[in-house]
Structure formats: structure tokens, C-alpha cells
Amino acid sequence: MAGPAAAWVSTVLRVLFAPGFFASSPVHLALLVGGLSALVCGVVGTFAVLRGQSYAGHALADLSVTGGSASYLASISPLWGFAGMGVLAAGVMDMIGIRRPRGRDLATGIVRGAGLGLAALFLYFDTTSSSTTGAAISILFGSMFTIGTGVVPLAAAFGLPALAVVVVLFRPLLLSSVSAELAAVRGVRVRLAGLACLLAIALAVSLAALTVGAILSTALLVGPAAIALRLTSTPGRATLTAAVVAVAATWLGVVLAYDSFTWPPSHDGWPVSFFVVALIFAGFVAAQFFGGRGRARTERS
Amino acid sequence: MFLPFMINAWVAATMVAVIAGVVGFFVVLRGGAFVADAVPQGAFTGAAGASLLGINTLFGLGVFALVGALGIGWLSRRARRDVATALVLVLLLGLGALFLSFTTEYASELFALLFGDVLGVSRGDILPIAVLGVVCVVAVAVLYRPLLLSSVAPESSAAKGVRNTWMEVAFLVIVAIATSMTLPVVGALLIFSLMIGPPAAARSLTASPLAAIGLSVVLALATVWAAIALSYETDWPVGVFVGIGGAVCYAGGRVVASLRQPSARVSASQ
Numbered sequence: 377m378a379g380p381a382a383a384w385v386s387t388v389l390r391v392l393f394a395p396g397f398f399a400s401s402p403v404h405l406a407l408l409v410g411g412l413s414a415l416v417c418g419v420v421g422t423f424a425v426l427r428g429q430s431y432a433g434h435a436l437a438d439l440s441v442t443g444g445s446a447s448y449l450a451s452i453s454p455l456w457g458f459a460g461m462g463v464l465a466a467g468v469m470d471m472i473g474i475r476r477p478r479g480r481d482l483a484t485g486i487v488r489g490a491g492l493g494l495a496a497l498f499l500y501f502d503t504t505s506s507s508t509t510g511a512a513i514s515i516l517f518g519s520m521f522t523i524g525t526g527v528v529p530l531a532a533a534f535g536l537p538a539l540a541v542v543v544v545l546f547r548p549l550l551l552s553s554v555s556a557e558l559a560a561v562r563g564v565r566v567r568l569a570g571l572a573c574l575l576a577i578a579l580a581v582s583l584a585a586l587t588v589g590a591i592l593s594t595a596l597l598v599g600p601a602a603i604a605l606r607l608t609s610t611p612g613r614a615t616l617t618a619a620v621v622a623v624a625a626t627w628l629g630v631v632l633a634y635d636s637f638t639w640p641p642s643h644d645g646w647p648v649s650f651f652v653v654a655l656i657f658a659g660f661v662a663a664q665f666f667g668g669r670g671r672a673r674t675e676r677s
Numbered sequence: 678m679f680l681p682f683m684i685n686a687w688v689a690a691t692m693v694a695v696i697a698g699v700v701g702f703f704v705v706l707r708g709g710a711f712v713a714d715a716v717p718q719g720a721f722t723g724a725a726g727a728s729l730l731g732i733n734t735l736f737g738l739g740v741f742a743l744v745g746a747l748g749i750g751w752l753s754r755r756a757r758r759d760v761a762t763a764l765v766l767v768l769l770l771g772l773g774a775l776f777l778s779f780t781t782e783y784a785s786e787l788f789a790l791l792f793g794d795v796l797g798v799s800r801g802d803i804l805p806i807a808v809l810g811v812v813c814v815v816a817v818a819v820l821y822r823p824l825l826l827s828s829v830a831p832e833s834s835a836a837k838g839v840r841n842t843w844m845e846v847a848f849l850v851i852v853a854i855a856t857s858m859t860l861p862v863v864g865a866l867l868i869f870s871l872m873i874g875p876p877a878a879a880r881s882l883t884a885s886p887l888a889a890i891g892l893s894v895v896l897a898l899a900t901v902w903a904a905i906a907l908s909y910e911t912d913w914p915v916g917v918f919v920g921i922g923g924a925v926c927y928a929g930g931r932v933v934a935s936l937r938q939p940s941a942r943v944s945a946s947q
Contacts, residue, residue: 425760431711481710481711482873486873490870490923491920494921497917589774592770592771660764
């Protein structure tokens with residue numbers, strides 16, 4: 377009986393993982409960098425969702441387009457641009473007051489609009505003055521399979537501080553997310569904690585911008601966290617679940633994208649970012665309909 | 678700058694600015710910044726898909742703007758609104774990336790859709806933009822009072838028999854229509870600057886709704902006209918100036934408001 381079963385398993389594996397999947401070094405890099413950025417996004421994203429900062433995350437992601445296109449102009453790794461611009465924008469948003477719940481969407485949107493205006497300019501220079509014609513597509517929609525090996529230490533250098541912020545500030549952040557007044561009474565420096573969280577979000581989306589693309593990195597930040605908060609009820613467990621969901625969606629996306637090189641219509645592979653985003657959205661809808669007694673139901677606005 | 682081929686650009690941009698100014702007022706009033714940001718980006722996917730299938734871009738824009746807007750409305754009854762908005766947005770953008778990957782000679786069109794191509798407006802584009810614009814203005818005029826009431830005081834509007842859920846749907850549909858007509862001109866990523874910057878500035882300068890709508894239209898017109906003129910002079914994309922102009926409006930509005938009445942105005946505008 378073992379023979380047919382083993383043959384069946386190996387057939388399934390062969391269908392799932394196209395030939396050469398495990399031997400391809402771009403795939404290794406994609407799995408490594410994609411996994412790392414998904415991990416950071418899942419963990420940081422839980423707080424972005426809990427604090428109602430989905431829009432800030434989205435705006436920071438869009439703004440990293442500006443940084444990415446500037447770094448193509450300067451011929452440096454786009455990650456420098458993504459992260460540099462993200463950190464700068466987080467500072468500006470904090471300065472012009474996105475702490476107030478009411479006016480902050482406006483302030484966020486204004487910063488985002490101005491940044492994207494600059495991005496249009498930089499991309500225009502990219503396409504007219506140099507030969508990097510693919511810059512726009514690769515910045516906007518990611519370039520998972522063309523990541524260079526040099527990016528790995530850089531990605532770790534940006535990702536680990538973001539993780540560290542959340543781990544070290546876990547309790548103060550949580551407290552100030554639930555009630556800023558209570559946190560202030562307990563001696564939490566609410567504004568500083570908020571700024572640290574925003575900076576962590578900026579770093580997380582800049583990593584995701586590298587893998588799924590700048591304008592899609594919101595998916596990795598918000599999606600897994602929203603799914604996790606629907607499925608579990610404690611913040612710690614939600615953070616872990618979000619990280620697992622994010623990494624799983626990214627890796628499955630890489631597998632499917634690798635498989636898709638044989639798919640119609642172009643036989644050129646479907647974009648990784650499409651698979652990652654579609655998987656996350658499907659998970660989110662499923663969690664909404666079949667999920668148990670998560671916190672999301674009571675927290676909906 | 679006023680050569681024959683520029684006339685279409687001026688006409689289209691003027692209509693776009695009026696609509697953005699009017700619709701944007703309600704976007705700001707309802708705190709719907711994120712939705713107004715998400716719908717155009719979803720609509721971008723429709724344009725990419727339509728161009729893939731070889732059908733009219735405006736049709737694709739309209740369908741996806743509506744699907745996006747109603748999808749957000751439907752999902753946000755079940756989940757947090759900002760999360761639902763973010764996820765519908767990225768799903769549509771992800772589909773857009775997929776559509777784009779099916780075609781190879783699309784880079785310049787992509788750029789035009791995302792960042793606007795006002796000089797590419799042809800005579801044939803003017804009529805659909807005008808029709809959609811009129812639909813938008815009529816819808817806002819008809820729904821003016823209930824929409825205003827449900828935006829400012831949802832509880833009391835419910836008491837007066839306004840169905841807030843339907844108002845939300847109507848608002849999303851209006852945003853979707855406004856998006857379809859403005860997207861080809863100023864681009865998916867920057868429509869939103871035009872819909873937010875001028876109205877936010879107008880809101881911080883005057884408390885009366887009608888005056889604010891008027892002021893917001895004037896500021897939007899000024900932004901767009903300046904953007905076209907500068908774009909013509911520098912040959913840079915028009916979106917650059919629209920994005921920065923929106924931010925300048927907002928900053929100017931806040932500065933003037935804080936100079937005039939330091940505390941009262943700020944709290945009134947929030």
C-alpha cells in the first residue's frame with residue numbers, strides 16, 4: 377500500500393511545486409526576503425489595525441513610491457529609498473498631527489498627495505533621463521524574483537528594529553491603543569510610543585514594498601492582522617497568528633507565481649504580488665464569514 | 678499654451694476641478710478620505726482591464742469604480758471600515774498588476790493612468806466627462822440636504838427619517854462617478870489630492886456649507902489651471918503640480934485659519 381500512496385504524494389508535490397522550484401536561487405531569495413518582510417508586517421500590522429492606522433500604513437506605503445523612484449535616479453538600492461522616505465513621512469505625519477482621530481485622515485491624505493506628486497516627477501525623470509524603463513512597474517508592483525543578494529542584510533537591518541520596537545513596547549503600545557488617557561496616567565509617553573509605532577509601520581511597509589510592491593504593501597500590513605484579530609481574542613496570540621498568516625500567504629504566493637510560468641496567456645508568469653494579495657483577501661473574507669468570536673466584531677466602526 | 682490641441686485639456690480640467698471641488702466637500706465632511714483615495718485606485722484596474730480587452734477605458738473605469746465603492750460599503754458592515762477599504766483597494770490594485778503583466782507595451786499608458794495625462798484628452802473624451810459631471814452635480818443637488826444632515830449628525834438625520842445606510846451608498850456611488858470622469862485627466866494616484874486639499878482648505882476658512890463648496894470649487898480650479906500651465910511650461914507630468922498644489926491649499930487654509938482665530942477655528946474644522 378505504501379507504494380501507490382508515495383507515488384500519489386509525489387505527484388501532488390510535483391503539481392504543486394513546478395520542476396526546479398527548490399533548486400532556483402531567485403526562489404530562495406524570494407522566500408527568504410519575502411518571509412522576513414511578511415513576518416515584520418504581520419507583527420507590526422497587528423498594532424496598525426488595533427490603533428486604527430490602516431490608512432496611515434497605506435499612505436506610508438504610497439509614499440515609499442517617492443523614495444523608491446528617487447533611489448532609482450540615484451542608482452542606489454530601492455530599499456534605501458523606501459525606508460528613508462517612509463521614516464521621513466512618518467515624522468511629518470506625526471508633526472502635523474495625525475494623532476487626533478478626526479482630522480488625521482485628512483492630514484495623512486495631504487502628505488500622501490504631496491509625496492505622490494513628487495513620485496510622479498521622479499518617475500518621469502527615471503523614464504526620460506535613464507534607461508530604467510521598468511522602474512515604474514518594479515517600484516509599484518514589486519520585484520520578488522529579481523531581488524539581489526545584497527538586499528538581504530539591508531532587509532534584516534531595517535526589519536529587525538521594527539520587530540524590536542513592537543516587542544519592547546508591546547504593553548505600552550497596547551495600553552495606549554486602548555486608552556490614551558489611561559496609558560498617560562500609567563506613565564506611558566503616549567506620543568513617543570505613537571511615533572515609534574508609526575516608524576515601525578514605515579519600516580514594515582518599506583520591506584513589503586520590495587516584495588509585493590509599494591502600492592500593494594498595505595495588503596501585507598493590514599490583511600493578516602485583520603484576519604488574526606477576527607480569529608483570536610488576545611493581542612499576543614493575534615500578533616503571532618498575523619505573522620504566520622502573512623508568511624504563509626507570501627510563500628504560497630511565491631509557489632503559485634513560480635507555477636504560473638506555464639499558465640496562459642503570456643507564459644511569462646503572473647505577478648507574485650497578485651497571488652499574495654488575492655490569498656490575503658480570500659482569507660479576510662473567509663474569516664469575516666466563518667471566523668469565530670474575535671475582537672473585530674465588537675470593534676467595528 | 679492656448680493652442681487648439683490644448684483647448685480640450687483646459688475644458689476637461691475645468692470640469693474635473695468643479696466636480697472634485699463639489700464632491701470633495703462631502704468627502705471631507707464625512708471623513709471619507711480613505712474611501713476617496715481607494716476608489717480611484719480600484720478604478721485604475723478597470724482601465725487596465727478594459728485596455729487589455731480592447732474596450733472603452735471609461736467603461737472599465739466606471740464598472741470598477743462602482744464595484745470598488747459598493748464592495749467597500751458592503752464589507753464595512755461586517756468589518757472595520759478602514760480595514761475593509763484597505764483590503765478592497767489592494768485586491769483591485771493586485772488585479773491591476775495582473776492585467777498589466779498580460780500586456781507588454783503598456784508602460785506609458787500605465788504612467789498616464791496613475792499620474793494623469795491631461796494633454797492626452799481628445800475631443801471625444803469631452804462629452805462623456807461632461808455627461809458624468811452633470812450626473813454628479815445633479816445627484817449632489819438632489820441629495821444635498823439629507824447628505825449634509827447624515828454627514829454632520831447621523832443620529833438626528835436618522836430621527837428625521839433619512840436612511841443613513843442609503844446615504845452612504847449614494848455617497849460612494851457619487852464618488853465612483855466623479856472618479857471615473859476625473860481619473861484619465863489627473864491620474865488614479867492624485868485625484869484624491871484634488872478632492873481633499875481644496876475642500877479641506879475651504880472648510881477651515883468658512884463654516885457655511887454653500888460658501889465652503891463655492892470656495893472649494895474656486896481653489897480646485899486655481900490648482901488645476903496652475904498645474905496645466907506649469908506642466909505646459911516645464912513639460913513635467915501634470916500630477917506633480919496637482920499633488921503639491923493640493924497640499925499647498927491645505928497648508929494655506931490651516932495657516933490662515935490659525936492666524937484668524939487661533940483656537941475656535943481649529944476645533945471647528947476638526
